[in-house]
Amino acid sequence: MNIAIVDPMFVVGEFALQIVMACVVLLRKGNRPHVAMAWMVVVLAVPIVGAIAYLLVGETRFGAFRIRRHAKIISEVDCPANHVHHDSRTRHFQLEPAQHQIATVAQLASHCVPLAGNKLWLSGDSQEVINRMCDDIDQAKLHVHLLSYIYLADKAGQQVAQALIRAASRGVSCRLLVDGVGSKDFLKSALRKKMQQGGVNVCEALRVNMLRLIISRLDMRNHRKMLVTDGIVGWTGSQNIAEAGFAPKAKYAPWVDCSVRIAGPLVKELQMIFIEDWYMESQEDLDDVLKIEPDFQSDGVIAQSFATGPNFQNDAVTQLIQSAVQIANEEIVLTTPYFVPDYATLSALAVAARRGVRVHLVVPARNDSMWVRLASRSLFRNLLECGVRIHEFQKGLLHAKTIVVDRSTAIVTSANLD
Template identity: 45%
Template sequence: MTGGGGTFVVLHIAVVAVTAAHILLRAHRQPESRAAWLVLVLTLPYVGALAYLLVGQTNVGRKRVERLKAAFHDLPRPQDAPGWPAALETADRHEALFAVGRSISGYEPVGGNSAVLMENSDAAIDAMVADIDAASDHVHLLFYIWLADRNGTKVAEAMQRAARRGVACRALVDDLGSRDLVCGPLWQDMAAAGVKVRRALTIGNPLLRALTGRVDLRNHRKVAVIDNRITYCGSQNCADPQFLPKAKYAPWVDVLMRFEGPVVRQNQHLFASDWMGNGGEDIGDLLRRPMPAARPGFTAQVVATGPTFRNSAMPEMFETLVYAARRSLFVTTPYYVPDAAMQAALCACANRGVDTTIVFPARNDDFAVAAASRSYYPDLLRAGVTIYEYGAGLLHAKTLTMDGQVTLIGSANMDRRSFDLNYENNILLEDAETTIAMRARQESYLAQCRRILPQEVERWPVGRRLWNNALAIVGPVL
């Protein structure tokens, strides 16, 4: 063996050994994620090692982690506000659901809330604009994606009107998801009108950023808080349903709820922590304001997750809900790349006789996720899960209803990105009326769905099954 050849072999072994050791020693990594990375590194050592360096670690940067954690934990807690009400009594078997939520982000289940399910995306934006136009004290908006299209411009112009009449307006957007907005004139117009604008998880030079933390760990939240009185929660970004960046998948079908009650203060805390953690001024005094007089309403709780929260918190929340179901479980999610526990929970749900339904989009904007998702169909169908694919656009709604009593709505998908990488926000609630409305919306999608039967999946060509299963293997690194 020549000297050059020997050097190459040594380098090859060193790259594989060092990267593999780091993968195996890294804390808080699921076994299947380790296996996927090891396969990639062993198969393509240099490409795999570089990919692992850039996107293989859940790291947003040490300084950024310190800022985000400090902002979240140092702010006054919502439940410490004068006049904070007690939680309403919930069904005994639902107490554990809220206990899991509390253990994740510290928000207490609280009573006295109400919610209205928006009719559609355009109606949701119109309602938000009306609330902004009626605001008297402050407007806080956080979006992963904010486009300068018709709906995005309507909201931006409403923010400008509010700022000009003296309302404190703050707009926070993800630096990657909303990159077109922050590089365009609408962002500058908002700032010129007096709206305080900030970018979450700024990237700067991508190569330099990769040295201090992953570029693709994003703030995927969608939060609106108005006057400490109103909040919105759901899958809706600040954009048209036509979603021009990916128009061929349009319309994007979303779900948004408008909430009033003490749960608003929890979303205010979440926005404040993101605002301050990304360089904004201290707005903690808003959380110290006395609560308004208590009103009748249901119990709800904000569940916030992300890389600086407990590891695997979001799948734990999903799995707890799935295992708690006794009669019915209905899920809509655009992206399904579960961990083993999530897949097992859904199969167990159907196996014990619970009417279990999942709706996925027929056409997905992420081909790899679409293929990986379908690799899980055979086991789900064998267990008795009813699977539908929605064909009238991209069903982007992230919803879960359980037993006609419990709803989870928010930004989190059932995929590895939402499980481990992105900052997400959801609201968990116990209320028959609201859950019935959400279930009716879920069932309305079925008119534009095609049911996936076991016989169809069994007839899939070998090539398609190989493709789906191969992408599922690398699902943990997607």
């Protein structure tokens, strides 16, 4: 018969760790009550494992140095002078009261104001988007700025690469910023070397290394997808630089995205977001390109940009969604591939349905993340009981992230609801 003897110092140390971690969780600024309670259970039930897990993913750690540098970049790039549009028509418009509420939330989150005179072109055809992006790159005379979370060295990636190399050969400044995790295979590929040899400046966002693992969370990524050419044409939406077949997860294909091409004053705001991200990684000052004024489109619409992420220290997406849901009178259509929202967003959707708004939630029938799929399904019953209509997209992985309110206001984003 064996008797296990536990060192009293281990017991004392474990208890001390529980107390310290409980205090860290409780005092963590910005923790939602239900999130804090869940972490409390983890760190008290399994102290050592729980403490490690919390330090790895429990806090939105972005690194003090990066936060300070980003604050400096914001003060230099995202300043009032750079938001000035010399064509006074960009601010001569009248928003509906409901639209004004959404615009105010977005403006408070990322300092960008609504602007008139934007011509938008929307597409859910992946190859069509790649073709038109390449056409815009081929028309560029000054610069091409491309940012993508995922860049694959597939046919789409090759097509865009060739367009960038052609542009660089004409003397156009071509800058490509890709995420260190989402595009890890591309960053090691022969295609990257070929692009750099062809004059394309390729930069890695949020480089992965052991030091960054210690000081910040590796799952905090640059998830944006955007293109700006000559400061006059812009693209954004959910599509990465990849074929719809998406080779790494082909069994879920095709990926179905939503992208928007923009011509008009809003392009300057997209340019500003790219410059901030580029400066963050390369320390190259591109402030001069903000002197370019995109043309006002007389047949255009009012549009507004907003940037999100841990370096902005805001919950712009959830705040915007909740505002959109609250102002809806007739209908809300929300599409997202990963539906695991916070409690406030869930409640807003349920309340909207109960007050008679037609709430449609569109998600993929098959999801590439088992955990997200299970988490999403656990939320469906309550939403259905409240009157929310849930539609499962059958023809591939619906990757679009959009909201349409009363068929008069739309939000197109690259951000997920998870």
